[in-house]
Amino acid sequence: MILEEERRAVIRTCQRMQRLGLVVGTAGNVSVRVGDRVVVSPSAVEYQDLAPGMIGVHDMDGRPVDAQLRPSSELPLHLAVYRGTGAQAITHNHAPASTALGLVVDEVPCSHYYSGMFGGPIRVAPYARFGTDELAGNVCAALQGRLGALMSNHGAITIGPSLEKAFSLLPYLEYVCEIQLRAAATGLPVKTLDEDQMAHVLEGLKTYVPTRITG
């Protein structure tokens, strides 16, 4: 089977999103790019049932190269993001705080320094129906210079140079949104970091690399 390791990684990532409560049911999707091939989760298949043969391989125009099932309805979005950013992997979820915050702001201010992980204030892509080229364009625009974005009335997306990295950002995005929501819900002014403070954060984050020590 071609790209079997990548197919397995897509399954692992879908199931991790589910375990962390970042998706409900079959919401969300995951892909990784390998050269001119995209390995993507299938549409509307329960994550616990996924097997490597169910993960499709498509070309950069969306044509199936080796795919048994219908690809994610968001394949156009994934392809647009690969074309329009330097991403090599994409994770999309419907996490509650990310989705809720996307309903009330157009941009998440830098209230937590973790916004620096995404490159600055996190934009909210305007609503368009799932699976449409319009949504793909809106999300691609929101991701310029960023590693994450919210999708209005829908969910959230992270991108990265690897699937591991793109996935690792998802819980942080949900956390940043949860904090902003809680602070805003008090009705009190929310303290945010200014440009100088964020530049300082970005400097610090360059050498802050979460590491697992297994032994």
Ligand code: 13P
């Ligand atoms: P798929 O199951 O087709 O990937 O759709 C889920 C989703 O979240 C659409 O945005």
